[in-house]
Amino acid sequence: MRGPFGLLWAGQSVSLLGDTVFLIAFTWQLAVAWHRPGLLGVLLAARVAAELVTLGLGGWIVDWIARRDLIGAADAVRAGLLLGLALFLHQPPPVVPMAIILALFGVATALFRPALGAYIPQIVSPEHLQAANARLGLSQQAATLAGPAIGAGLVAVGSASTALRLDALSFALAAISALFLPRRAPAAHGGGGALAATLEGFRVVRRAWWLGGGILLASLVNIATITAERLALPQVANQRYGHLGGYATILFTISVGAIVTNLVMDRLRPPQWPGRVFYAAVLAFGSAIAAFRFGAGLAAAGLVGVAFGATQQLLGLLWTTGLQRYVPDRLLGRVNAIDDFGSFLFLPLSFALGGVVVQAVSPTWVLVGAGVIAVVAAAIGLAVPALHRWRPLGDDVGAPPAFPPSVPYAAEQAM
Numbered sequence: 001m002r003g004p005f006g007l008l009w010a011g012q013s014v015s016l017l018g019d020t021v022f023l024i025a026f027t028w029q030l031a032v033a034w035h036r037p038g039l040l041g042v043l044l045a046a047r048v049a050a051e052l053v054t055l056g057l058g059g060w061i062v063d064w065i066a067r068r069d070l071i072g073a074a075d076a077v078r079a080g081l082l083l084g085l086a087l088f089l090h091q092p093p094p095v096v097p098m099a100i101i102l103a104l105f106g107v108a109t110a111l112f113r114p115a116l117g118a119y120i121p122q123i124v125s126p127e128h129l130q131a132a133n134a135r136l137g138l139s140q141q142a143a144t145l146a147g148p149a150i151g152a153g154l155v156a157v158g159s160a161s162t163a164l165r166l167d168a169l170s171f172a173l174a175a176i177s178a179l180f181l182p183r184r185a186p187a188a189h190g191g192g193g194a195l196a197a198t199l200e201g202f203r204v205v206r207r208a209w210w211l212g213g214g215i216l217l218a219s220l221v222n223i224a225t226i227t228a229e230r231l232a233l234p235q236v237a238n239q240r241y242g243h244l245g246g247y248a249t250i251l252f253t254i255s256v257g258a259i260v261t262n263l264v265m266d267r268l269r270p271p272q273w274p275g276r277v278f279y280a281a282v283l284a285f286g287s288a289i290a291a292f293r294f295g296a297g298l299a300a301a302g303l304v305g306v307a308f309g310a311t312q313q314l315l316g317l318l319w320t321t322g323l324q325r326y327v328p329d330r331l332l333g334r335v336n337a338i339d340d341f342g343s344f345l346f347l348p349l350s351f352a353l354g355g356v357v358v359q360a361v362s363p364t365w366v367l368v369g370a371g372v373i374a375v376v377a378a379a380i381g382l383a384v385p386a387l388h389r390w391r392p393l394g395d396d397v398g399a400p401p402a403f404p405p406s407v408p409y410a411a412e413q414a415m
Contacts, residue, residue, distance in 0.1 A: 017150070055114075209387060227370065290372065
């Protein structure tokens with residue numbers, strides 16, 4: 001794909017790589033070099049909390065401001081914040097300034113993601129949306145594979161501050177590239193006020209069963225699968241797949257599976273019944289999670305890892321493309337923000353309670369339980385037509401309910 005999307009893709013590919021490098025270097029500096037994992041947890045919690053608040057209450061901004069401008073501004077702000085964070089990366093660490101910077105970084109990121117998803121349909125035709133999302137997903141997975149090695153190398157030969165400055169440079173380059181993208185007028189006007197716009201977004205999600213029900217089911221699946229993937233899977237890999245080598249194989253093949261999905265979906269036409277394909281992929285995803293419980297050895301780790309990564313990526317592609325195709329442009333920014341809000345809302349709960357569950361129950365059975373939850377969610381989605389029949393939403397779907405006139409007024413009108 002060339003033209004505006006090619007420029008957007010190039011800029012975001014650079015920033016995705018830089019962001020992965022930053023995460024590795026920053027985590028290593030605080031948790032390992034400084035022996036301050038508690039501080040790392042506090043700073044990341046500040047970022048997640050800021051993202052959640054912004055996603056829940058600030059999605060209207062994405063529809064009220066030109067999305068190209070918001071994408072460029074978010075990248076520029078994050079570049080400046082990372083340069084500031086690099087200055088504070090010294091002993092003793094100034095906790096309050098670092099927490100403020102991470103919180104502001106979370107705000108900018110929370111506005112950036114919905115804006116990017118809502119801007120793509122403004123520069124890409126509907127038949128090419130799936131391919132565009134697949135190419136962005138390919139960049140994400142490439143960054144996931146290359147970023148840790150680059151980040152570790154920068155820390156080894158330089159410092160974590162150097163890695164942060166390079167990440168700031170990547171965001172600055174992405175911000176500059178956004179200046180040359182076409183600017184579209186804001187998708188919605190601000191006549192009703194911020195609160196009214198926010199409530200309208202939540203009404204849209206509540207009234208469209210396939211949308212609200214899909215977000216709810218995905219949130220439940222996320223609670224289970226995040227616990228399984230992040231907390232239970234490392235222990236199962238140690239027991240059944242060859243210790244650290246097995247776990248590294250799983251992580252590598254998960255990325256390989258996701259890359260394969262992106263390459264394939266880049267070339268395929270969008271499915272005729274995307275909702276049904278989506279829930280069928282949820283079914284396969286749940287089966288892959290449970291399959292980690294029953295395999296053994298590096299070969300099995302690789303096969304199951306590929307299946308897990310491929311189906312997980314397919315879910316994201318189908319859902320993102322579905323929102324872009326079926327949600328009106330004037331509402332898409334808010335709906336994207338609410339979708340992210342639902343996905344991240346239970347993330348702290350999943351980590352907090354997940355560790356307790358993994359310790360109380362065998363990690364292998366945690367994987368099975370997560371797989372069962374995903375399979376049940378898929379069965380519900382496939383069985384209920386209102387959930388798997390994805391249809392375009394009317395432009396007035398989020399309008400407030402029309403109340404009938406009061407009895408005295410109606411009687412007066414009849415006289």
